Amino acid sequence: MNRVIEAKKISRRFSTYRQDVLAVPEVSLCIDAGDLFLLTGPSGSGKSTLLNILSTLDTPSTGDVILNGTHLSSCSDDDLAAIRNEQYGFVFQTPHLIPHQSVLENVLLPTLYGNEIKPKDAKTRALELLDYVGLIDAMDHYPATLSGGELQRVVFARALIRQPDVIFADEPTGSLDADNSHRLLELLKDQAGSGKVVVMATHDRVAMSYATRSISLDKFDRDAN
Amino acid sequence: MRIDLRTVLLDMRIASKGLRVRRFRSTLSALGVGIGVLALVAMLSISEGANREIQQKIASLGTDTIRIDSQTSKTGTRAASELNLSQGLSIEDAEFLSNANNARVTIAPYWVRNQVRVSAQSKTASATIIGSSPSWFSNERLTIVRGRSLRESDLRTSAKRCVIGSTIAARLQLTVGDIATISTMNCQIVGVLHPKGALLTEGTGIASLNFDEIVVMPWSSFALSDMAEETQKIDGIVARVQSVRDESDVFAAAESLRGHLNRRHRGVQDYRIVVPLTLLQEARQTQTLFQLIMGSIAGLSLLVGGIGVMNIMLANVSEQTREIGLRMAVGATRLRIVTLYLCHAVLLCLAGSVCGILLGVFVALLVQWLVGWPVAFAIESLILGPLLALSAGIIFGLHPALVASRLNPVAALRDL
Numbered sequence: 001m002n003r004v005i006e007a008k009k010i011s012r013r014f015s016t017y018r019q020d021v022l023a024v025p026e027v028s029l030c031i032d033a034g035d036l037f038l039l040t041g042p043s044g045s046g047k048s049t050l051l052n053i054l055s056t057l058d059t060p061s062t063g064d065v066i067l068n069g070t071h072l073s074s075c076s077d078d079d080l081a082a083i084r085n086e087q088y089g090f091v092f093q094t095p096h097l098i099p100h101q102s103v104l105e106n107v108l109l110p111t112l113y114g115n116e117i118k119p120k121d122a123k124t125r126a127l128e129l130l131d132y133v134g135l136i137d138a139m140d141h142y143p144a145t146l147s148g149g150e151l152q153r154v155v156f157a158r159a160l161i162r163q164p165d166v167i168f169a170d171e172p173t174g175s176l177d178a179d180n181s182h183r184l185l186e187l188l189k190d191q192a193g194s195g196k197v198v199v200m201a202t203h204d205r206v207a208m209s210y211a212t213r214s215i216s217l218d219k220f221d222r223d224a225n
Numbered sequence: 226m227r228i229d230l231r232t233v234l235l236d237m238r239i240a241s242k243g244l245r246v247r248r249f250r251s252t253l254s255a256l257g258v259g260i261g262v263l264a265l266v267a268m269l270s271i272s273e274g275a276n277r278e279i280q281q282k283i284a285s286l287g288t289d290t291i292r293i294d295s296q297t298s299k300t301g302t303r304a305a306s307e308l309n310l311s312q313g314l315s316i317e318d319a320e321f322l323s324n325a326n327n328a329r330v331t332i333a334p335y336w337v338r339n340q341v342r343v344s345a346q347s348k349t350a351s352a353t354i355i356g357s358s359p360s361w362f363s364n365e366r367l368t369i370v371r372g373r374s375l376r377e378s379d380l381r382t383s384a385k386r387c388v389i390g391s392t393i394a395a396r397l398q399l400t401v402g403d404i405a406t407i408s409t410m411n412c413q414i415v416g417v418l419h420p421k422g423a424l425l426t427e428g429t430g431i432a433s434l435n436f437d438e439i440v441v442m443p444w445s446s447f448a449l450s451d452m453a454e455e456t457q458k459i460d461g462i463v464a465r466v467q468s469v470r471d472e473s474d475v476f477a478a479a480e481s482l483r484g485h486l487n488r489r490h491r492g493v494q495d496y497r498i499v500v501p502l503t504l505l506q507e508a509r510q511t512q513t514l515f516q517l518i519m520g521s522i523a524g525l526s527l528l529v530g531g532i533g534v535m536n537i538m539l540a541n542v543s544e545q546t547r548e549i550g551l552r553m554a555v556g557a558t559r560l561r562i563v564t565l566y567l568c569h570a571v572l573l574c575l576a577g578s579v580c581g582i583l584l585g586v587f588v589a590l591l592v593q594w595l596v597g598w599p600v601a602f603a604i605e606s607l608i609l610g611p612l613l614a615l616s617a618g619i620i621f622g623l624h625p626a627l628v629a630s631r632l633n634p635v636a637a638l639r640d641l
Contacts, residue, residue, distance in 0.1 A: 077559060078560075110556055112239070
C-alpha cells in the first residue's frame, strides 16, 4: 500500500497560566492510500486536536508528521497553506459556510486560493460535485435556506473541489440525523474506495463500521505522560 | 506566495461583497473618509480660485509695472507737503525720473478726471478722461483696434486729438475721424482701443479704471482744458521696467524711483508707490497660510475618517473570525488575508473619496454662490483626494488586516 501520512511520536500540550494540559499524548500512526482511518475516543480525548495536527491546522508540541515523504515541520506557513489547499479537503462538525455567499460560491471557495484554476473549469467541477451530492438545484441558494444534512453535503462538495488526496472529517455526522449521517458516510466511503485517504474523528458507532483502520485515544494513559 | 493583479481584483470583488452585507456600517465608515476628502477638495478649489484671481489681477496690473499715485488729496499730507514746499507729484517729477532712469524704465505721467461728459452727434456719455503721453498706452498694455495711438507730435503741439475706449465708441457710435466734445473741448478721434475691461485694483489701494470707458488725450492738451485744476500737478505715474530678467529687477527699479522721489520731495510722502509684484508676494503668503490652515483641517478630517475605518475594520475582523479561519483552512495564506482586509479598507476609503469629491465640488460651488469667493477646480485636487484616501485606507487598514492574518486557524474556526 502507498503510505500517505505518517505521524511519529506526536503530542500536543497546551499551557495555561494555571497548568499544562496534555491534549494529545505521544501518538505514532501510519495511513495509507484508500484508508478510511478513524480517530475514536470519548469527548475530550484529543481526537479533534490530533486531526488538526495531521491536517496542518495545528502544530504538534513534539514529533513530526510526514506527508508523502515531506516532513511538515520543515514547511513554511505558505507551504502548509498550499498543502491544505491542494492536497487536503475538510469536513467540519459544524458546517462552516460563508452565509452571504451562495452554495456554488461556497463550493468554489478553495479555488480562490493556491494555483489558479480557470473559473470556467472550476465552475464545471463545482456543478459536477453538487450533482454528485444531490444539491445541483440548490446551487444559487444561500446557506440559511438549507437543512443541516444539505449543509454538510455542501461542505463535502467544497472539500472535493480541489480533488485532494486526503479528506479530514471532524465529527461530520455529529449534528445529522441517521439518514443524513448514512448518506454522508457513504460519500466518504466512496472517496476512500477511489484511492483517497479519509481521516475521520468520531465517536459515532455507525461511522466506526465504515473504518478500514482506526486508533482509539482513550487507551492512552495521560497521567503517565 | 506572491500577490498579482488577478488576486487583488479577486479580493476586491470578495471585499466588495462583504462590505455590501454590512451596508449601513460601511456607508457610515466611508462617509467619515468622504468628509475628509470633501474638506480637501473644497479647500483646494477655493484656494485655487483665489490663486487664479490674484494671477489675473497681477496680470491686469502688470508684473513689470510700478504705479505711483499722488497723495496730495489727504489733508495731513497736503499740510506736510506745503510745509516742505512739496507740491505732490508734478510733471517735472515725471521728466526727472524719465531722465534719471534712462531707457531702463519707461515713465508715463497722467491726469485723470472721472465722470466727464462726452458728447457727439446728440448722444452723451460719461467717461473717464486721461491726459497722458504715448508711452502710457504701452505701459498699460493697451492696443489699438482702429486708427492709431497718440504720437509725440500730438504731445508737442497740444493737438486736440484723442483715443477712445471701445464702450464709449459703441455708446456714442464714434469712429476714427469723428469729433467728440469732451467737457467743453472739441477733440478729433484718432483711434479706438481694443476692449480690455477694468483694471483689477480691488484690495490694492490703486484707483479703479475701466479702460473701455476712457478717453485719452495728450497731457499737454489736457493741461489747457478746463478739466485741469493745476497744470503742473499730475495724478500719477505708470512706470514700466524694460527687459525684466527676474522679480528683483522690478523691485530694484521701484527702490530707485523711491529714492529719487524721496530726495525731490525732501522726505515728504505725498505719493505712494505700488509694485504689483509685492501684491503677488503678499497673496502667495496669504494663500500659503490659508492652505496650511485648511490643509490641517482636511488632514485632521482624513485622520478621523481613517480611524473610523480602522475601528470598523477591527469590528469586521472580530465578527468574521470564523470566516477568516475557514479561508485559512482551505488554503488562504496570511498574505492573502492581509490583502483581503486591505481591500476592504481601500474600497471603503475609495468609495468615501468619490462621495467626498462630489460633495467637495458641490460645497465649493455653494461657497462661491453664497459668499462670492472665486473657486476653480484644479485636476491636482481631484487626484490628490482619492490618493490621500487610498493612503489612509492602506495605513489604517493595515493593522486590522494584520490582526486578521495572525489569527490561529483552529481558534478562529472555534469562534462560533
